[in-house]
Amino acid sequence: MKTKNLIGFFFFFLLAGTTIQAFGQEVEEKGEGKEKFKASTYILEHIADSHEWHILTKKNGESVAIYLPVIVFSKETGLNIFSSKRLAHGHEYKGFRLEEEGDLKGKIVLVNEEGHVDEENLPLDLSMTKTVVGMLSAAIIGLLLFLSLARSYKKTGISHPKGIQSFLEPIILFVRDDIAIPNIGKDKYEKFMPYLLTAFFFILINNIMGIVPFPPPFGANVTGNIAVTLVLALFTFFITQFNGNKAYWRHILATPGVPFWLLPIIIPVEIMGMFAKPFALMVRLFANITAGHIIVLSLVCIIFIFKSLAVAPVLVIFVIFMDCLELLVAFLQAYVFTLLSALFVSLAVKEHH
């Protein structure tokens, strides 16, 4: 009975969703002349990184935002640190400008005295962007959480878990008993537990904070930023390579059991495999989180495309449904990233017979 209801519910959503999509397209085609609401721009602006943390735009066009610090370095000007407010609305400051249109949109460029932009030599932008601040907040929350957890362990000793322990310990034990030990093995897992736990909770906290839309520091698309997932994947990559044993390297550089004339093909494939694994890690996390955000934002956009509040109730239900799914994905992707990291590490440390 319950499953039947669920299936019916699901099809209703599918139907409602597709009709709305069809209507939306029509409206977009008809709506000419006036300033058209561009869903793709809106969505991309929410997903992409930015130098300010936009909160809302007032009716008169003024925007309320948190202006984040800009840190730029160029050979001509040296290191510059200033608030991104100085670059708001296309203002120039110390020869720097935040491009608002074109290929370099969202990037800080140097403008020379004639007003030309040197597109070849972009200044090195090390700004504390929205992503960075979101990530830093997640890290601080994580530190507070786990340092206090460690302190409570010192207090309770070996007695049963209390308070925050009873919530976090099962997750830690899950990472140990269901990710590390089955993959890496009982005698070697301990060395990799800190990394696996760090990766798991870093991704999890960022994923969950990314789902919550408001207020800052929630709502930054951290794990949906390819640079962040690249760094995470690189950590796994280096940990894997540095811990690779003899058997692992022999498997790559002189694959046993392969005829020697096949080695010129096999070795490049194996070396590609070394890089393909972290690449897959990077893309998987990035794509899953970004896709989830795009879906939620698209659903919200439908209200603006229709210019009607009548569709809102259905869409709110839909968005809640998507958010639940996103919450699942937040855990799932943290789990998958950790699981695959453990798997890659296990391939490098396993004793081949």
Place this chain on the structure above:
Amino acid sequence: MILLASSLTTPAIGTLFWSALIFGLFFLILTKFAWKPILNAVKARDELIKGSLESAEKAREEMLKWQSDNEAILRKAREEREGILKEAREVRDKLISEAKGKAAEEAEKLVEKARTGIEREKIKALSEIHEQVATLSVEIASKLLGEKLKQTGEQEKLIDNYLKEIDFNKN
């Protein structure tokens, strides 16, 4: 879509730098101050639980062993008791039978003694009776033959012979 390709899928250097820094520090600090104590505490607890379970199991096994030992001891004691009882019974029986045998022998001996005594007395009595009868018969004969019949040795011999012919054991 070009925008998507450029801004979303190109890692920005600044974000790379900050991600590496933040994640690296997060990793280092947590490893040193959180994961090690937490994992050690959890491990210590796990080991304690495992150790307790093991010692409980050992104690159970020991108890079972003791139980079986006790049973063996009991069984042995029972067997010993049985053996002792059996032996006692045997000894008793033997004693009784020995005593019986001895008593019977003694009785036999007594009876034998009595019988020989009786025999002797009888013979004595008989010889006395012989004498008495002889004197009596002499007296009777003298009385019958008169007072002049002399008591001579020849006569007495004669009477003795007669008396011997009479078998007292008959009748």
